[in-house]
Amino acid sequence: MEDTAGTVKIETIKQALGAVVLEGQDRLNAAVDHVYASDLMSDVLAFGKPDSILLTGLATRQAIISAHMAEFKGVVLIRGKRPKDGAEQFARDNQLVLMTTEMDMYDACVRIAAEEGMAVTHAAAAEPESSGEDILFSNNFTIEGSDFAKAGMVSTEVKSILKKIGFDPKLVRRVAISTYEGEMNVVMHAKRAAVRLQVTPKVIEIVIDDEGKGIPDVEQAMQEGFTTATEEMRAMGFGSGMGLPNIKRNSDDLEVTSEVGLGTTLRIRFFI
Amino acid sequence: MTTKDVIEKIGLRCLSNFEHREVEGVFVSDMLSDVMAGAKSGNLWVTVQTHKSIVPAANLVDVSAIIITSGKKVPQETIDLANQHDIAVLSTDLPSFELVGKLYGLGLVSS
Amino acid sequence: MSECRHRWEMANIQFGFVVFEKCSHCNNLRTYFSLDDTWDEYREGDCLWSIVENAQTFRFDLKCRECNHLETFQDLMGLLYCTSCLPDCEVEVVRKRYEAEKTWVLVAFGFLPQARTRPIEERKLDILSEYFNQRRDTKRSRIKIISFNLISDLSRCRGEFIHDVGMLSQEPEERKHLL
Structure with a gap:
């Protein structure tokens, strides 16, 4: 198996897995380029490629939102799992195919790999690409801390706005993933946040301004992986x-300013 | 087939000290709850999780080895805990999906 | 009672957090299970409860796949593994003794203050041990589940809950000392 992008119809995957379609029956003719097998949504957001299908054992709405943010075409739940917390509704609203199979992850991977032309997903971030239109736009949102029921709604909205404006899907995807990561931080760690989306002819800017615990050492929080963090920082969740x-x-x-006890502001910019 | 055979045939890195043992089937999951609910004794457990929680979870279900995919960096504390419990921690740069193809090629079946 | 020699499987898995809260007035510690990672403070009579820690976890029931009997574990909030943080802790003493016999010990964690007067039943703990032992080669090693009542000083315990990293919170959080 190599990473030569082949394509396979979702219908073929459905049949290979003996899957039951829960949402998106009318989109089974769509083709996908990659399979991403993971239960770790941070990985899906970081390494998943557009037009993939996600195989996962995580049946929550967050799994579907993550797949949507990463521009996946569909999600297959393994081991006969049924979607939870409005995952189905989210898939329906955002035109994702949602299926469930009785197979476990190993068998599901083997069956799909046996289908001709299916490519394997490798870890690689999306290539930045610039394009855009000459417009000006601004919109404000709020995120409530600990409101897991609504987590992901702001980034979903930002994504749909930028898509409607007509930005390059790759750019929209990068904005959506970044906003989603920022939004989840607020939901998990802060009381609330004001979010501003602003589009100028050259830049898309997202500002997430939260009231929360703040980050004691921004530089350290920016480093990859938790092993680099000090114990105190990990104890604080940062x-x-x-x-x-x-x-x-x-x-x-990305600009991060933070004051411990007050909050954190993320200024995220994308050059068009 | 033993852990030794799998390591040699696929070219996996050994991160912990352990005794080789018989391998039976494969379980692929990044959810510890799924592993504790579904994996069987002797399974190879394929995952991208590296947090030290994986060691007691692997121990609970008696898997033959944990294979960490996608070249994830494994924290030293995970390896220390694995050494303490004689749990095999192996790693590969291949993503889970691709490793599954190779394991299948060795004739291993699902859990 | 039926004659069935139960073959257990996990059922009703619920993801959430063990919430530790402490009252600054009476200095008591309580624990409860929450689906969300909340950090609320509230007053209850003279008591002012504030959350000192949220530890990610999952809880579950066991069901027999032969006779469908459901054994509920309402008193259980998750399984904790000892990190040998306190050498004089009863859990550490028990753990060492069992490990010498190739038996790995895990701690069943429950609700405070209820468990102080009504500990998690011994019978339930044995069923948990049985569940894990049924699926392993017990000639090699065994599993023993013990009660969290054996933790000598909960406020200094740094045991870790077995939890799904990246499910509810995106990254693992290290447990801290409860002050």
């Missing part, structure tokens, strides 16, 4: 990466 490295990877410019 330095665990917090998705910041992934935001940095996906954006053209």
